[in-house]
Amino acid sequence: MxxxxxxxxxxxxxxxxxxxxxxxxxxxxxxxxxxxxxxxxxxxxxxxxxxxxxxxxxxxxxxxxxxxxxxxxxxxxxxxxxxxxxxxxxxxxxxxxxxxxxxxxxxxxxxxxxxxxxxxxxxxxxxxxxxxxxxxxxxxxxxxxxxxxxxxxxxxxxxxxxxxxxxxxxxxxxxxxxxxxxxxxxxxxxxxxxxxxxxxxxxxxxxxxxxxxxxxxxxxxxxxxxxxxxxxxxxxxxxxxxxxxxxxxxxxxxxxxxxxxxxxxxxxxxxxxxxxxxxxxxxxxxxxxxxxxxxxxxxxxxxxxxxxxxxxxxxxxxxxxxxxxxxxxxxxxxxxxxxxxxxxxxxxxxxxxxxxxxxxxxxxxxxxxxxxxxxxxxxxxxxxxxxxxxxxxxxxxxxxxxxxxxxxxxxxxxxxxxxxxxxxxxxxxxxxxxxxxxxxxxxxxxxxxxxxxxxxxxxxxxxxxxxxxxxxxxxxxxxNGGNRAPVARASATDTIGLAPLTVAFSGGKSVDFDKDALRYSWRFEGNKVASTEANPTYTFRKNGIYRAILTVTDPAGKVSTDTVTVKVGNTTPQVAVSTPQNRTFFSPQATPFAYTVSVTDKEDKVIDKKNLKVVLNYIPKVRSEPMMGHQQLTSTYSLGKSLVAGSDCKACHQVAAKSVGPSFTEVAKRYRDDKTAIAKLANKVIIGGGGVWGEHAMSAHPQLSREEATEMIKYVLSLGTEPTENRLPQQGTLTLNQHVGKEQEGRYVLTASYTDKGALLPPKAPLALTKTDVLVLRPTKVLGSEADVLSNMTRQGKRLGNIHHQSYFVLKNIDLKGIDQLTYRYSSKDKGATIEVHIDSPTGPVVSTLAYKPTGDWRKYEEAGAPVRDPGGLHDLYVVFVKPEGPNRDLFSLEWLLFGKPTAVAEK
CATH class of the missing domain: 2.120.10.30 (TolB, C-terminal domain)
Known part of the structure; x- marks a missing residue:
């Protein structure tokens, strides 16, 4: 970079x-x-x-x-x-x-x-x-x-x-x-x-x-x-x-x-x-x-x-x-x-x-x-x-x-x-x-x-x-213009547990690009073929770590293998983060947030709290795109890190080792006490420059936005600081205030993980298992482009457009507890229609309905709200546009959807 x-x-x-x-x-x-x-x-x-x-x-x-x-x-x-x-x-x-x-x-x-x-x-x-x-x-x-x-x-x-x-x-x-x-x-x-x-x-x-x-x-x-x-x-x-x-x-x-x-x-x-x-x-x-x-x-x-x-x-x-x-x-x-x-x-x-x-x-x-x-x-x-x-x-x-x-x-x-x-x-x-x-x-x-x-x-x-x-x-x-080798794809359910452990294996998703019929062979313990079925079931009667090997063969004799690891002798602990409050959104204002982490383990009679890690992280900005899943938004997630990983930076830089350019840790240490470093280096990333690290210059990166370059520099500079781990108690109340006064585009990520005491499996192989649960809180204002799924519509920058009759978008895993209104910021040139919010499918129960009026011009955006009913729990929201009669194409352009009343929006 x-x-x-x-x-x-x-x-x-x-x-x-x-x-x-x-x-x-x-x-x-x-x-x-x-x-x-x-x-x-x-x-x-x-x-x-x-x-x-x-x-x-x-x-x-x-x-x-x-x-x-x-x-x-x-x-x-x-x-x-x-x-x-x-x-x-x-x-x-x-x-x-x-x-x-x-x-x-x-x-x-x-x-x-x-x-x-x-x-x-x-x-x-x-x-x-x-x-x-x-x-x-x-x-x-x-x-x-x-x-x-x-x-x-x-x-x-x-x-x-x-x-x-x-x-x-x-x-x-x-x-x-x-x-x-x-x-x-x-x-x-x-x-x-x-x-x-x-x-x-x-x-x-x-x-x-x-x-x-x-x-x-x-x-x-x-x-x-x-x-x-x-x-x-x-x-x-x-x-x-x-x-x-x-x-x-x-x-x-x-x-x-x-x-x-x-x-x-x-x-x-x-x-x-x-x-x-x-x-x-x-x-x-x-x-x-x-x-x-x-x-x-x-x-x-x-x-x-x-x-x-x-x-x-x-x-x-x-x-x-x-x-x-x-x-x-x-x-x-x-x-x-x-x-x-x-x-x-x-x-x-x-x-x-x-x-x-x-x-x-x-x-x-x-x-x-x-x-x-x-x-x-x-x-x-x-x-x-x-x-x-x-x-x-x-x-x-x-x-x-x-x-x-x-x-x-x-x-x-x-x-x-x-x-x-x-x-x-x-x-x-x-x-x-x-x-x-x-x-x-x-x-x-x-x-x-x-x-x-x-x-x-x-x-x-x-x-x-x-x-x-x-x-x-x-x-x-x-x-290869002729016969192609098949591709073995092995999977299984319940691959961790106590003996005797019965595991259902699946090889049926193996493919042959030439549409040939495949022969299957499974080896579960040793080299002996134990099954020739595509989807067999097998019981492991002794503790240990096993490699189940699937081999698929086409009629011409070409083969492919895949492996599934089975661990017998321990069970995975159960970890859950719960809260009496909303599990999806945080308020624009600083608010208290109560949480509890529950942990159970069949083998650990006493839960060792030293092995329980509870951490809260605030990610100040994520991209205006579909909401990232819990596995991605963990405590290690960083927008800057993601941007660096997706760029050409690693061609000239490594995290700690020197390449033709300085290591990221060297950069971080040099600018550790420079309060102007973030703005200065972000600008340098965009326009290019040299003279600091020797005779070689850094090229310009004008395709990056100022915000993206800033997040990249924040990540690089963070590498010069020894990480500190601020563990939270198993139960408590936090004040969510890091977003106040900033653009509400961040995420709070509460992560709880527990590693059990483990088991000693033959031949002296330790088997300790870890389970993690993550609770992600997002702003109440959701940009149109952050929809998880689109049907018959398109993203247009941060907005959604090309919306017609029966078009819909989906927001996944939404908790409506404490939410009494949905507010839309939209434009519609000349066609009014109805917006129905269904849960779990486009035809599921309706929890909110809005009959909106046209704004008169695609460039003129207005706000309109409608009551919403909380069905309880987490649901996928299907926001469906309905206009069965008359001209019913190009109905709507959505800038954002607010889970709450308009007064809660800090800025438009």
């Missing part, structure tokens, strides 16, 4: 953008043409794809290459070069390159590729950092692989080298790919400090600011950085320049190796083997909003059908232009011209007049994209993947289906998704669709290739940037 080093070193970048100033465009701003719709009818079922981990526990994996015989070669940034052997199903280290790879500079062994004629020449190519005297270089080195798969280190040929500024911990590129003509493409980053340009174009041309000026690299036709190079490698290790590169050989002030210029960090590239069209993901700048220097940041997926200038550092996205900017005086000049960009930087060693800028194929900010809304919001780190070509003659049972023929796969390191991009016959963008959105479980994909077998091979970097992740791994994704 607090750094965006990912964007600066490897591919990586973080979060969102919110436009506050006019957009800066060069050319027409239009959504790309969409001439086709996704073929959902023939799309393969997602359960036909299987993801298998081939090699686990890697350390910063970078790039992979799959040999024609199925061997998978891959590298780690620290210098290690591995082979995965598909025959032995083992990974072994082949070589440890002595690369220049330190955490501060984030160079190292960055990429690799396999020669198109590998079967004959056994050549591999590596992109890595070397130190020669005082100079740091990026080198493409070619090596030969021996027959035993070892690397012939002495065979190295240096293909091409170029110097970098090592003091810049930013933007390395490092990917390689081949076209159909044996031309090698090499991606290089702009090698520029991005932190002091407010997330906009780093074009600081002042003296002494060389590394802050991408005009010396990306915008310089005479420099190989910030480019995608194209060369033709000869057998002796030399190279020639193919026809069609951006600058013909001999053009003054240019390098002929350049195919694409104007790149920031083209971290992963790919070339369509059929068309030789180049694709890449471009890691964009960090600004969350448009500013005086120019547009907010965008990541890009780019396509180059021919050589071109893709604009950086003067343009971004679909040719949104930056302003000429004087970093000394802060004077803002004219917008750069995409048709005739000029590089007048004193750091430019090449030609000043540049080729016209080309627009991105796909571009997206931190916030939702108007042009490409499917890509979502959040951190950005675009990676360009392979183009798949279906081969009907390929004898492989795992190859991707014909459905994905000619699809371009793209992926995002931060957002953990993969999309299949569809192109038309002229290779122009049509649409995109998510690949394995439900079951992919992608762990920051950092490279992706399609093997000779037609399967996908992927390197997953792992959850946290810059450390040795436990979930960094090499995986393979196979397609």
């Amino acid at each position: 607090f750094t965006s080093l990912l964007k600066y070193s490897l591919p990586l970048g973080i979060l969102a953008g919110l436009t506050t100033l006019p957009a800066f465009h060069r050319g027409t701003d239009r959504a790309p043409a969409r001439t086709a719709l996704a073929d959902t009818l023939n799309r393969p079922e997602e359960n036909r794809f299987t993801k298998t981990v081939l090699s686990n526990d890697l350390n910063e994996p970078m790039e992979l290459a799959v040999a024609p015989d199925g061997r998978v070669f891959f590298v780690e940034r620290g210098g290690k070069f591995y082979l995965y052997d598909p025959v032995q199903k083992k990974t072994r280290l082949l070589h440890d390159f002595p690369v220049k790879a330190v955490d501060k500079y984030l160079n190292g062994l960055l990429g690799m590729t396999i020669d198109p004629d590998f079967s004959q020449n056994h050549f591999l190519y590596f992109f890595y950092t070397i130190q020669e005297g005082e100079q740091t270089l990026q080198r493409i080195g070619r090596f030969r692989v021996n027959d035993d798969s070892s690397l012939d280190v002495a065979s190295e040929k240096s293909i091409i080298e170029f110097p970098i500024d090592l003091e810049v911990s930013a933007h390395t590129g490092g990917s390689m790919a081949w076209d159909a003509h044996r031309n090698l493409f090499i991606s290089t980053g702009d090698n520029t400090v991005p932190f002091e340009s407010n997330g906009h174009a780093p074009i600081d041309a002042r003296s002494g600011r060389l590394t802050f000026d991408a005009q010396r690299s990306s915008g310089n036709p005479n420099d190989l950085r910030g480019k995608i190079l194209r060369i033709n490698v000869k057998t002796d290790g030399s190279y020639t320049i193919p026809e069609g590169n951006l600058f013909p050989k001999g053009t003054p002030g240019t390098r002929p190796e350049i195919y694409v210029m104007g790149c920031r960090n083209p971290y992963r590239i790919s070339v369509d083997p059929a068309t030789s069209i180049l694709y890449w993901g471009e890691i964009g700048p960090d600004a969350g909003t448009d500013g005086q220097q120019g547009p907010r940041g965008y990541d890009e997926f780019n396509q180059a059908k021919k050589a071109g200038n893709y604009g950086w550092p003067y343009f971004v996205g679909d040719n949104k232009a930056y302003h000429q900017y004087d970093f000394a005086t802060k004077a803002v000049g004219a917008l750069y011209d995409p048709m005739a960009p000029v590089n007048n930087s004193p750091n430019n060693t090449g030609a000043k007049t540049l080729p016209p800028a080309q627009k991105a194929m796909i571009w997206y900010p931190y916030n939702a994209s108007a042009e490409f809304p499917k890509l979502g919001v959040g951190g950005r780190c675009a990676m360009g993947g392979p183009v798949y070509h279906y081969d009907p003659a390929l004898k492989s049972t795992t190859k991707l289906p014909a459905y994905y023929d000619k699809a371009l796969f793209v992926y995002d390191w931060m957002r953990n998704w993969v999309y299949a991009v569809r192109l038309d016959a002229d290779q122009n963008y049509q649409y995109m669709e998510a690949f394995m959105p439900q079951t992919g479980d992608f762990r920051r994909p950092v490279d992706m290739e399609i093997g000779a077998d037609g399967s996908i091979y992927m390197l997953e970097y792992g959850s946290v940037y810059g450390i040795d992740n436990e979930d960094a791994r090499l995986v393979r994704i196979d397609f």
